[in-house]
Amino acid sequence: MNPSRKKIAVVLLLAVACVLPFLSNNYWLDVATLALFYVVLAQGLNVVVGFAGLLDLGYAAFFAVGAYTTGILMTVYQWSFWLTLPVSMVLAAIVGVIIGAPTLRLRSDYLAIVTLGFGEIIRILAINLPITGSASGIYGIPRPSIGGYVLGGQIDFYYLILIIAVLVVVAVNRLGTSRIGRAWMYIREDEDAAEAMGINRIKMKLLAYSIGAVIGSLAGSVFAVKMSAIAPLSFSFTQSIMILLAVVLGGLGSIPGVVLGAVLVIALPELLRSVEDWRYLIFGAALVAMMLFRPQGLWPARYETKRDTKRGETEEATEGGSGNDVKLDSEKCNA
CATH class of the missing domain: 1.20.5 (Single alpha-helices involved in coiled-coils or other helix-helix interfaces)
Structure with a gap:
């Protein structure tokens, strides 16, 4: 697409997103807000899976780290929401390094099994630790405020997550076109050749895993204050699969494709709600058909070299x- 046309399309899309709360009812506004959460989460996983080629089946664990960090700090220690954001992101990065350092030497199926186990460990810890509220979770999380204005309505959280989604998309796009992004692409295509060219594959993998963890924790923190309550059920293996599905459906490594995939993963089941008994069957059949006829994704990534x-x-x-x-x-x- 022509760069000028691309800019016009982005501006039009942002304009539609900005006026959407005034054109829809509360139900569809809530669906749109959830879709934006998935946009943020899918972009974080896109860095890990799409850019660096690391199959992560436990990405919901970082979503949980952010949510529980914010929930505990705000309910137990009475912290402001804005102060909990950097703490949750730093903690997620530390957890990512601790988990990734010994495991990112693994490849393909072995790495997938390790990340799956990590996701389940975080969920089980949340169920059993008293500070996380055990199986009942954490309730009564205060709403954030800006000055004297408390963000409590649906429209407030819609615009909050929209701003975060735009910032994350811009940051991921800049990463993807940088030297770091090219190094991730080389590692994804051929690790041995990348290492032979002087790329420290372990360091670059760890960087991708940590950045994905930070983005996931950011979404988790906002999710905690929006819902005012969190429980281990919200961070199950199913959530990790849904986020991964958005990345694969849109196109691995494709930023606009991942945005489209996240929106479709949330919107399609809701559009099929009129056929309640069959909607997930139709949704699943549509996904299978898409993988058969367009395995590269709805909007595959295009890489252009200087040559x-x-x-x-x-x-x-x-x-x-x-x-x-x-x-x-x-x-x-x-x-």
Whole structure:
């Protein structure tokens, strides 16, 4: 897509997102808010799976770390929500390093099993620790406030998570086009070749895993104050699979594709609610069909190297030169 057209499309999309609360009822506004949560979570997992190629089946664990950190600090220690955000993100990064350092040397299925076990460990700890409220969870989490205004309505949280989603998408996009993003891409395609070229694959994997953890914890913190209550059931293995589904459905490594995948994962079951008994069957069949006919995702990532750019410029110059030569030859013939 032409860069100018891409900018226009992004501006139009943001404009629609900004006016959406005034065009929909409370039910669809809540669905849109949940979709934005999944956009943030899916972009965090996209860094891990889409960019670095690390199959993570326990990503909901970092979602839980952020939610429980904010919930505990606000209910037990009476902290402000805005002060809990950096604490939850730093804690998630530390947990990511602790878990990732010994395990990211593994590959493919082995790494998936380890991350799955990590997700279940976090969920079981939340069920059994008294400070997390055990199986009942944490209730009565205060609402955040800006100055003297308390964010308590649906529209308030919609705009809050919309701002966070936009910031996360911009940050992930910048990461993907940076030297770090290119290093992740090389590791994803061929770890041994990347290491032979001087890339520290363990360090880069750990960086991707930690950044994904930070983004997941950020979404978890906002989720805790929006719901005012959290429980271990909200951070189950099913949540990890739904987030991974959004990434795969949209296209691994594709930022706009992951946004589209997250919206569809939340919106499609709701659009099929009129056929209550069959909606998940239809939803599952649609996903199977999509994987069969478009396995690369709805909006696959496109990677362009500098060599491709120079080649395109050379071809354009050559075509332009050929046209001018033909024109000159025709003028000589006419003369």
